[in-house]
Amino acid sequence: MSELPVVVVGAGPAGLAAAAHLVERGLRPVVLEAGAQAGAAVAQWRHVRLFSPWSELVDPAARRLLEPRGWAAPEAGHYPTGAEWASEYLVPLAGALGGHVRFGARVVGVARRGRDRVVDAGRDREPLTVHVVTADGEERITARAVVDASGTWTAPNPLGGDGLPAVGERAAxxxxxxxxxxxxxxxxxxxxxxxxxxxxxxxxxxxxxxxxxxxxxxxxxxxxxxxxxxxxxxxxxxxxxxxxxxxxxxxxxxxxxxxxxxxxxxxxxxxxxxxxxxxxxxxxxxxxxxxxxxxxxxxxxxFRPDHSWLSEVRLELDPVLQAPVRLAPLIDPNAHSCGSVHPHGANELRHPEPGVYLVGMKSYGRAPTFLALTGYEQVRSVVAEIAGDHESAAKVELVLPETGVCGxxxxxxxxxxxxxxxxxxxxxxxxxxxxxxxxx
Structure with a gap:
């Protein structure tokens, strides 16, 4: 199992940061991105300016990978647009990761090899299989772990006030x-x-x-x-x-x-x-x-997460937020502002299916106000856990800026x-x- 790669789904900020941490620990990532470029979702809101400065938008392991290759960090106090975040950081980071990143590769399923979600026998001894569709057809990748950083961008909430499309919404x-x-x-x-x-x-x-x-x-x-x-x-x-x-x-x-x-x-x-x-x-x-x-x-x-292609692995999700059940109480928007979220990592993101983690925006399910800082600390902890460094995985430190709004x-x-x-x-x-x- 240790010879197998770790599959990272999504070449956005959290996914590429996870790959950088994996490389730093000597593990082999395979980043699968459905889009044609790094930060494909970010590029779709290219005109929007972030309210986090550059100092909070660059993952530490990614910086350590980029700087020896001549990359110069943008001005720390500048607030980039989505286009700048993608072109000045995410695209160069994917370039530094080289062949570890594949574009035009859509993940359509994840399963335990030879076992559907019902089968217990021998489950913990089998690797995961990742089902991928590309322009050349279908393939299967055998993996020791899967880090789902695919985000929620492709699944916006509808206009309807009850969580479903309003009558006539699709027609309009x-x-x-x-x-x-x-x-x-x-x-x-x-x-x-x-x-x-x-x-x-x-x-x-x-x-x-x-x-x-x-x-x-x-x-x-x-x-x-x-x-x-x-x-x-x-x-x-x-x-x-x-x-x-x-x-x-x-x-x-x-x-x-x-x-x-x-x-x-x-x-x-x-x-x-x-x-x-x-x-x-x-x-x-x-x-x-x-x-x-x-x-x-x-x-x-x-937005909301799409768990359809994870239907054959055993996830433990909160019934309200659709976030990992241990994380949900920490981010419930009925009780928390962004700044009140406690530090969390691999322990809160684990599922009954060993080696499967949801990170980044997708980990928050339907909860709002996710910051890049949160995703970077999540993947640092998760990668440490995958590498067997349980002590580092457990030492999660994250201080988020308060919103100034209570409730x-x-x-x-x-x-x-x-x-x-x-x-x-x-x-x-x-x-x-x-x-x-x-x-x-």
Whole structure:
């Protein structure tokens, strides 16, 4: 078994960092990436600027691999875009890993060799088999361990408020985008139009800021922000209390856009249907509230993991978050902000199937607010465990920057005080009375 490679699924930040740690420990990684380049998913949100600086976006083992090859680290305090993160770090890192990384290789299944998930006998003595589809056909790779760093990018949450697509959502797919619009490339799609933005996370705030700036240049642009929660509350984030300054500044910019009148907010709105109205669509909430027709919808309601190709290995997942069961209580958004997450590694990420680990964004399941720092510490610990260095695997150290917001999204989803019980208070347009803070 020790002669077999460790298969890493995904050549994104966590997957390539895992490969760098494996190489450093003398183990042989095989990185399988479905896309055509390193950071293929990152490249799809190339126009979005991260709120983590370069100092927090480069894995230590990756740095040790890159620097002897002449790679110069970008300015530590600079905040790169997705395009810069991919081109200046992920692509060179994949190059340094050389033949360990394969592109155009889609993993479609993982199993214990000769055993489906029901069979106990001899299971612990057999390696894993990874089923791969490439342009040349199918193949099987025998592996000592599998590190799934495939992320969640390909599985965005739907617009529907109950976690399933709203009635008519699929039919209106040409009017709905599930990523932050690249207004430098597709301004014509949104300029002078009525746009609805659904979601309350950092992606939604990023879209609101970009669309508000577009509205300043094109006065006919109208933006409606849809919140499932009963009130705006601290949807703008922690502001100056956020220990990631760029993350706090994002919320302040979105708040300023609302104060300037560029954003109308509808609270308590959980989409149940999308209806066609000529070239526009009408969003209908579960209580029958109908919005004015809009030209475009930007649904930024988070992502979810795809476990379908892991169906023949024994995973132990939390029934709510779809995250590893030992990790889930640490990241439950009903109770935690990003900064309250405890250090975690191989122990929290293990499953009943030996040698199978979910890392990176996928390890969080449906929980939000994942930072690169978290993924890098996860893979360091997991690789140490695979290498048999249990002491190092257990010494997990991770200090995350506080968001400046207390509580979790489950609390945020509650209706405003006085609106009645349950989650079904009628949707209402909230007029934001945002006072200017006193001068300091």
């Amino acid at each position: 797919a040409d009017r709905i985008a599930y990523l932050v619009p690249d207004l430098a490339a597709e301004a014509e799609r949104y300029a002078g139009r009525r746009v609805a933005v659904a979601g309350s996370g950092h992606s939604a705030l990023t879209a609101l800021v970009a669309l508000a700036e577009l509205a300043e240049r094109h006065p006919g642009t109208h933006v409606t922000w849809l919140l499932r929660r009963g009130q705006v509350g601290n949807a703008f984030g922690g502001g100056e209390a956020d220990e990631l300054p760029a993350r706090g500044a994002l919320g302040l910019k979105a708040e300023a856009a609302a104060r300037a009148g560029h954003v109308e907010v509808v609270t308590g709105f959980r989409t149940a249907a999308v209806e066609r109205d000529g070239e526009q669509v009408v969003l209908v909430s579960q209580d029958g509230h109908r919005l004015a027709p809009v030209d475009e919808v930007v649904a930024l309601t988070g 979790g999204s489950g609390v945020f989803d509650a209706p405003a005080e006085g609106q009645g019980g349950g989650c079904c208070a009628p949707a209402a347009v909230e007029v934001l009375t945002l006072s200017t803070p006193p001068a300091r």
